[in-house]
Amino acid sequence: PSMSANNFSRNSYHNHPNQTKGDFFARKQKIEQQRKSLPIAAVERRLVEEVRNNDTLIIVGETGSGKTTQIPQYLFKGGFCRDGGIIGITQPRRVAAITVAKRVSEECGVPLGQKVGYAIRFEDVTSGLTKIKYMTDGLLLREALLDPYLSKYSVIIVDEAHERTIHTDVLLGLLKNVQKARSKCISEAVNTDHNNSNNGHASDGRIDNQNNGILKPCQAKKYNPLKLIIMSASLDARVFSEYFGGARAVHVQGRQFPVDIFYTHKPETDCIDAALITIFQIHLEEGPGDILVFLTGQEEIESVERLIHERLRQLPECNRKLLTFPIYSSLPSEKQMKVFMPSPAGYRKVILATNIAETSVTIPGIKYVVDPGLVKARTYDPKMGVDSLIIVTTSKAQALQRSGRAGREGPGKCYRLYQESFFEKLTDSTLPEIKRCDLSNVVLQLKALGIDDVINFDFIEKPDRTAIVNSLWSLYLLGAVTEENKLSDVGYQMAKLPLDPVYSKALIVASQFGCLKEMLICVAMLSVESIFYAPREKLEESRNALKSFASPDGDHLTLVNVYRAADEFFQKNNMVNSKEKAEKSLRKWCKDNYINSRSLKHARDIHSQILRNVEQMGLRVTSCEDDMLLFCRCLAAAFFLKAAVKQPDGAYRVTLSGLIVQIHPSSVLFRAKPECIIFNELVHTNHSYVRNVSRIDYLWLVELAPHLYALQG
Numbered sequence: 001p002s003m004s005a006n007n008f009s010r011n012s013y014h015n016h017p018n019q020t021k022g023d024f025f026a027r028k029q030k031i032e033q034q035r036k037s038l039p040i041a042a043v044e045r046r047l048v049e050e051v052r053n054n055d056t057l058i059i060v061g062e063t064g065s066g067k068t069t070q071i072p073q074y075l076f077k078g079g080f081c082r083d084g085g086i087i088g089i090t091q092p093r094r095v096a097a098i099t100v101a102k103r104v105s106e107e108c109g110v111p112l113g114q115k116v117g118y119a120i121r122f123e124d125v126t127s128g129l130t131k132i133k134y135m136t137d138g139l140l141l142r143e144a145l146l147d148p149y150l151s152k153y154s155v156i157i158v159d160e161a162h163e164r165t166i167h168t169d170v171l172l173g174l175l176k177n178v179q180k181a182r183s184k185c186i187s188e189a190v191n192t193d194h195n196n197s198n199n200g201h202a203s204d205g206r207i208d209n210q211n212n213g214i215l216k217p218c219q220a221k222k223y224n225p226l227k228l229i230i231m232s233a234s235l236d237a238r239v240f241s242e243y244f245g246g247a248r249a250v251h252v253q254g255r256q257f258p259v260d261i262f263y264t265h266k267p268e269t270d271c272i273d274a275a276l277i278t279i280f281q282i283h284l285e286e287g288p289g290d291i292l293v294f295l296t297g298q299e300e301i302e303s304v305e306r307l308i309h310e311r312l313r314q315l316p317e318c319n320r321k322l323l324t325f326p327i328y329s330s331l332p333s334e335k336q337m338k339v340f341m342p343s344p345a346g347y348r349k350v351i352l353a354t355n356i357a358e359t360s361v362t363i364p365g366i367k368y369v370v371d372p373g374l375v376k377a378r379t380y381d382p383k384m385g386v387d388s389l390i391i392v393t394t395s396k397a398q399a400l401q402r403s404g405r406a407g408r409e410g411p412g413k414c415y416r417l418y419q420e421s422f423f424e425k426l427t428d429s430t431l432p433e434i435k436r437c438d439l440s441n442v443v444l445q446l447k448a449l450g451i452d453d454v455i456n457f458d459f460i461e462k463p464d465r466t467a468i469v470n471s472l473w474s475l476y477l478l479g480a481v482t483e484e485n486k487l488s489d490v491g492y493q494m495a496k497l498p499l500d501p502v503y504s505k506a507l508i509v510a511s512q513f514g515c516l517k518e519m520l521i522c523v524a525m526l527s528v529e530s531i532f533y534a535p536r537e538k539l540e541e542s543r544n545a546l547k548s549f550a551s552p553d554g555d556h557l558t559l560v561n562v563y564r565a566a567d568e569f570f571q572k573n574n575m576v577n578s579k580e581k582a583e584k585s586l587r588k589w590c591k592d593n594y595i596n597s598r599s600l601k602h603a604r605d606i607h608s609q610i611l612r613n614v615e616q617m618g619l620r621v622t623s624c625e626d627d628m629l630l631f632c633r634c635l636a637a638a639f640f641l642k643a644a645v646k647q648p649d650g651a652y653r654v655t656l657s658g659l660i661v662q663i664h665p666s667s668v669l670f671r672a673k674p675e676c677i678i679f680n681e682l683v684h685t686n687h688s689y690v691r692n693v694s695r696i697d698y699l700w701l702v703e704l705a706p707h708l709y710a711l712q713g
């Protein structure tokens with residue numbers, strides 16, 4: 001089958017280290033050709049005009065039509081950076097921010113971090129030269145804390161708005177305010193004190209919040225108007241248009257080839273197994289073309305990857321030409337670009353992706369899609385006050401997006417691993433995240449931005465009142481807001497850290513306890529998915545390996561032990577070897593110890609970032625050395641919101657919600673079953689389990705969180 005439907009030559013992305021000058025020009029020409037062949041290229045001039053004529057514009061276009069990579073370049077060329085402003089593009093997912101920035105810098109023929117750069121939590125690859133900046137929506141929200149007018153941006157593009165992440169929703173409200181304040185006509189019409197030049201910041205750096213976060217227009221006068229572009233892959237632009245006062249919406253015609261949809265005859269019980277069977281069926285029976293498989297997360301992706309390799313070994317040599325490429329958010333960024341490389345001649349690629357590949361990143365070469373119909377989603381139970389990640393079925397809209405990925409370059413096939421009748425029962429679209437998620441982080445951020453009356457904030461869709469009230473209550477218990485519902489000093493410090501409020505609070509408490517060194521490690525390790533490598537078929541071995549790190553006090557100290565052992569091993573090697581060698585032996589060490597080296601690397605990166613953050617904040621970074629009791633007391637003082645007490649039958653009752661839970665089998669305390677525990681995570685499968693558990697004394701709660709705990713079990 002022809003792959004040339006939109007001039008994609010499949011060998012164009014090789015990055016040969018010993019590239020010759022001729023290669024370089026050939027490659028440059030290829031890229032130019034690809035850019036020109038994108039559906040969006042035909043309307044470049046019209047789009048630039050639309051942006052010039054409309055301060056707010058909604059652009060709707062099929063995934064893969066070139067919105068994310070091309071529009072910022074068109075605007076740059078169209079002169080929207082001329083007055084010194086830059087173009088910011090937000091993405092819900094960091095993988096998209098990174099891979100797209102890399103691609104665009106390549107298209108522009110410049111090194112990443114100069115004209116084109118990206119910034120995500122814990123990583124900033126931009127410079128004074130950066131004009132096109134890709135970033136996560138959450139990061140731009142954080143920038144607004146330091147620069148409420150977002151003054152360095154002349155254009156802000158909110159990409160993938162249809163995803164309706166909680167950060168996108170909050171950002172839309174915020175940008176509406178910023179745009180109003182920066183728009184010239186308003187600033188000229190209103191006449192307030194022109195002498196006040198502190199642009200909305202009180203003298204201590206906080207935002208003056210007398211106006212519930214409404215920025216004073218007069219202070220914005222020195223800024224240029226802000227161009228706002230909302231981009232979406234879903235056809236329904238109405239909600240965005242209405243929210244922005246009837247803003248203009250334009251549709252970009254995409255290119256879509258027919259995709260044959262297949263359903264299973266009966267329901268699948270084991271979706272991993274069903275996916276594997278389907279992958280091999282395609283590989284052995286279908287013509288050339290790469291396969292995209294939608295899985296729910298890192299763990300599932302890693303186990304499918306392993307199982308594919310196992311099955312490949314059982315096939316005759318000639319059938320083994322299948323290569324796997326994972327892509328998920330915590331994959332180290334140097335690995336992420338690999339999915340874009342074309343497969344060597346005769347080989348077929350299988351891309352194992354989370355819903356990142358649904359609309360955020362378009363991978364060339366896909367002809368087959370395998371869709372088990374599941375996605376990991378954040379859910380929140382306002383009655384219980386618990387936030388958890390659970391696997392849920394996709395919406396119809398998601399299923400359609402997924403199958404669409406097979407028809408980008410020619411006719412394709414999509415295998416839905418469920419029955420057709422099941423598809424009919426799916427909801428039309430996904431509920432916006434703000435309706436199903438713990439809001440304490442958002443409420444804290446809004447308050448730090450000067451928006452005190454969160455309940456009356458102009459959200460595109462209002463979150464449930466109970467959810468807001470609950471998050472205010474937990475922020476109050478954490479000491480972040482006062483009884484009058486105002487942000488406290490501690491709350492302001494917490495908002496500045498790029499972490500969940502509970503983790504920020506843990507760092508602040510730990511600096512008072514004198515064990516911040518340990519807590520930094522603990523929080524970094526808690527911030528990554530699955531540190532322990534525990535494949536289903538090697539559960540016994542991995543549990544044994546864990547024993548050498550296990551702490552009788554629980555998972556938190558166990559995580560600290562793992563980190564320290566790894567670090568010690570690395571430092572020893574680093575002294576006698578090159579850094580690359582030391583990193584390589586660390587990966588080997590991880591393998592021997594059943595530690596997930598990708599996750600550990602991520603935790604080490606996060607650690608160095610938050611260490612810098614707390615140092616900037618002036619917190620004392622000291623170690624409690626061998627005083628484990630002190631550290632466990634600190635855990636109780638930090639995580640008291642999630643405590644549970646053992647019941648006569650060995651189950652646990654969560655103190656605040658009354659929910660009955662079990663300790664997860666992966667915990668080092670699974671058998672020990674202490675009387676009282678604190679935990680960080682609640683997972684619902686067939687049971688409710690708590691993960692990342694430590695043993696505490698109930699009396700510590702009474703002593704350290706007296707506002708919540710009284711003297712009785």
Ligand code: ADP
Pocket residue numbers: 013038061062063064065066067068069070099100102103340359360361362363364
């Ligand atoms: P949209 O935002 O409209 O979904 P994009 O701008 O992301 O579209 O993608 C445009 C085209 O660029 C797609 O066909 C995609 O395959 C290609 N592309 C995007 N990123 C890369 C990359 N890193 N390497 C190669 N091709 C890429």
Ligand code: MG
Pocket residue numbers: 064067068069159359360
């Ligand atoms: Mg896009």
